[in-house]
Amino acid sequence: MHRWKLRAWIFVSGGKSRWVSSEGCRVTEVRTVDHVVIGLGGLGAGAAYWLAKLxxxxxxxxxxxxxxxxxxxxxxxxxxxxxxxxxxxxHTPEYVKLASEAYETWDAIAAEAGEELVVRTGGIDIFPEGSVIPISDYTSSLEANNIPFEVLDSHETMSRFPQFVVESGVQVLFQKDTGIAPASKGTDAHHRLAAARGVELRAGVSVNRIESDGVGGLAVVTDDCTYQTGSVIICADGWTNELLEPLGVHIPLEVTREQVVYYPSTPQALSKFAIGSFPVWIWMDDPSYYGFPIYGDMGAVKAAEDVGGQPTTARTRSFDTDEGALERLTDFLGHTIPDMLGDVKPRVKTCLYTLTRDRDFVLDTVPGHPGLQVGLGSAHGFKFASWFGRALAERAVFGTTRSNVVPFRFDRPAITDPSYKANYMQ
Incomplete structure (x- = not known):
């Protein structure tokens, strides 16, 4: 069985957060703890923080x-x-409501951290004529939640955002609060705040298995320690089934290797893509593309194709550039946002998508294993990372959450019906 590899470090708080070398638990030690979070990326870091705060x-x-x-x-x-x-x-009123809660939780983290996290830039969703994603799903869902928006035609779009070249018949949804959730910065804020509240964050630690007695008794077994507990939260994304399958549970997931691309440009052209001049944007068709204004110190404009990568596994994925995907994206940008392209070779970063077949989240207790929860964002979860953390923590601490998580249960067709056909376009 694959195992999460061990390296003993602990992230601690004591005046100033720092890394210290540690042997952690002794080899045969058994510890009783209240909660264990497995996976400390965006969602798991959020869960660790909110468990402590709540x-x-x-x-x-x-x-x-x-x-x-x-x-x-x-x-x-x-x-x-x-x-x-x-x-x-x-595309649904339920997601729009949860998005409002996501903004709320990020703002709470920013206030405690004393730094800006979410940057509101304004954003456009571009629906070409005959797009596979209907604009009506989006407008009706926003209206149901009283979220203001505008619908622009092609002329209005190019007048307001002259960087774009779009054909007549295009409809564009503009929403002023669309923006940027900072991935590394946001996850680091959750780590720091969790550690400051006394959470023990152990990096480089392999989880060999989870043991469950089926009535709420759980044990998380690592190379150097067994943690006995009544509450385990798995936020392991592409590694989730490695932890679930020994318990007789499997979530139908597809893991794909994706990439984002940074297009450098001249100083004169870059000014066109600054926050305030250029929006966050999504092309709402198949294939779907998306991008950002210049953010931070990158000096380049970021864009990507959504679900454009090849199937892989979390253990075998490649970090190499997918030249075919890069060519598709660059060709699309050449027609739609031509000033993004310069003479300098773009820089490519890779990541993983872990997709449920309906592309909805998983946020539920594992059937037959009380106290064991899974949080999985289905490749659109980072904007909800702090919300995920709060909802998972509320369920662990209080037994319920203020949020509507019914659509994300295990007992839905996309997870239980073998004949369910995957659909990633929403």
């Missing part, structure tokens, strides 16, 4: 351990790089 706010002094198989902030999964899209615009 418990402390309720007057509890709980022992919380977070386990990460790689180093904190690693680039092997789906939570690295510097930017993700955050938006109210979604």
């Amino acid at each position: 418990g402390q706010d309720a007057g509890r002094n709980e022992v919380i351990v977070g386990l990460e198989q790689f180093e904190l902030g690693h680039d092997k999964g789906a939570s690295h790089d510097h930017s993700r899209i955050i938006r109210h615009s979604y």
